[in-house]
Amino acid sequence: MTPLTITPADTAPADTAPAETPPTPRLTSIVKAYDVRGIVGEQLTSAVAEAIGWAFGRFVYDEADDPAEPRSSAVVIGYDMRDSSPVLAAAFAEGVTAAGLDVVMLGLASTDMVYFASGTLDLPGAMFTASHNPARYNGIKLCMAGAAPLSLDTGLARVRDVAQAVLDGVVHRPILPSGVVTERNLLADYADYLNELVDLSWIRPLHVVVDAGNGMAGYTVPAVLDHPRLQVSGMYFELDGTFPNHEANPLEPANLVDVQGAVRRVGADVGLAFDGDADRCFVIDELGRPVSPSAITALVASRELARSPGSTVLYNTISSRAVPEIIAESGGRAVRTRVGHSFIKAEMAATGAVFGGEHSAHYYFADFFNADTGMLAALHVLAALGGQERPLSELVAEFERYSRSGEINTPVADALAVLGRIRGWARERGAEVDELDGVEVRLPDGQWFNVRASNTEPLLRLNVEAPTSQAMGGLRDEILALIRS
Structure with a gap:
């Protein structure tokens, strides 16, 4: 050298x-x-x-x-x-x-x-x-x-x-x-390890559509989901870093259109969409509708708490407030953290948490070295779905209690100036402000929003939640106008 x-x-x-x-x-x-x-x-x-x-x-x-x-x-x-x-x-x-x-x-x-x-x-x-x-x-x-x-x-x-x-x-x-x-x-060892953590041998047969987005799920899914109880229909499994079909980012609704259509077309029980390096997994119900990652966090948390009663579960600042509610109802201790895998992994170790979820579809497991793995979260969803007779839309309805905007990204030239406007807007309304991660503003009647700067791109990320879709839409539009003015 x-x-x-x-x-x-x-x-x-x-x-x-x-x-x-x-x-x-x-x-x-x-x-x-x-x-x-x-x-x-x-x-x-x-x-x-x-x-x-x-x-x-x-x-x-x-x-x-x-x-x-x-x-x-x-x-x-x-x-x-x-x-x-x-x-x-x-x-x-x-x-x-x-x-x-x-x-x-x-x-x-x-x-x-x-x-x-x-x-x-x-x-x-x-x-x-x-x-x-x-x-x-x-x-x-x-x-x-x-x-x-x-x-x-x-x-x-x-x-x-x-x-x-x-x-x-x-x-x-x-x-x-x-x-x-x-x-x-280590592909075979990795697949065996995951399947030892979640046993699918007793579930009812499921038809699963998987969109790998030409990313690494095209390499790992055939090994992990090679199971007699699963019929897997693969989309874009060819490894191609130019992403010829769509970007491998399931957070963007446009990138879910193909898997949503395929689920409806073939009558699948569930759809899974992975990002480029396959550490994040998005879930689609049998009607072709995206399932909120907050709902998946709550679902997996309830399963982990059934196995380890009284344990700690982490959720990040932009997760739905349904998540800490369901953790408490399941007998667990909910701890709120910043967005970002290094912060959550450190908190997993510090608190002894059994599980942690982010609204970006990163899921962290104590029995996976406190690390994030979308594949293990997918196995939990398949086990929960296949362990009862209801369709996925009915199963997850109990975990989705509020109306959410989803993450809305806006390129900005001066993020600090915009966040300053947000703080001023909140002060004028006497709202509660929390700055654990970005600026979170809590309003009466269960309405809240979070605006934070991306760690990887020149963007501000907005998440809004309210008890009704009408209230959420009004708050979302008002804050977007403030960000983009």
Whole structure:
């Protein structure tokens, strides 16, 4: 591997103009609160991936939680179906091995497969994916051994700064014994593990339509849902990081149209739609209607609390208020958290929660290393549906008590100024304001809304809830006008 060096400008011949070189990427623009996300070839290059790999390798070696415990000897790496992913993962692996650690290369994987590998092998991990972002993007999700989260507050900032120093040529990288790369396929182990957690052998037969969105669910679903009680009709299972059919973002209603139509057309019992790295799962009922992720959170919470009475369940700030109500009714303790996987995983560990759900369709399980896995949530939905005779629409009706807007995204030039307007609007009305995550405004009669800045895009995200659709629509339109004025 060629070391990163800087050649002084005065070494160029006097009669030759120095060659122009592209500016060194600034990692502050792509290292977000809890992952890395950038445009391939501009912000995220092989050199950047290699530098981050070296910095991450040194970090996990130097930051052993207990000096008496053996330090991490390897890093597990997986990647999604984007054309750039194998190249970037290989460059990252070069950095890790140059830092003296070995690499366990999983190859193609979903994000929750990397968490599974990190948890079962007790090794730090890296997943190359930009999730639902367009094809020109890629990114890195990092975790410590046991799938423990890594955020700016817990070490990602240090990894970023060391990698930047490497790219700038201001840090000397010592020559260490190079690690080795071994390949390992854990797909079958991952599928077996999930199916041991949720037993489908006793359910009634179900017809399931799955929209993989040309993402990693096309790789994992055939292994996980290969069950005699399930008839699976697959859509867009071909792995294609250009997303030729629709974006792999099930939060956007337009991306659910195909699976909704297919469920109605074939008379399926349920539809499942996954995002690009298959760590999020959206559910469609037999009528072709999306089921709120808050309802799925409440449903899964009730199942987990039946198994572990009195346990803690987490929900995030934009979840329906039906979620804490149902957790309490099921005998559990509801704890509210910020949006974001690193925050929720840390809170899972701190509170001993058995389960946590986000309204973005991320679902976290204590028996999955406190990590998020849409696939395990899907298995819980199938078990709940197949364990009784009602259609899904009737089953989930008891978990959907209020009218919600869904998440509405608005590009803004100055998020701070808009949030300031929101606070002023709330003060004028004497409303209660909570700023655990963004600005949440609570009004009389059960109406509330949350406005928060995206961690990955220049957007403000609005969620509104009210007891009736008429009240929700009026509040939604008023706040959207305030945001977009």
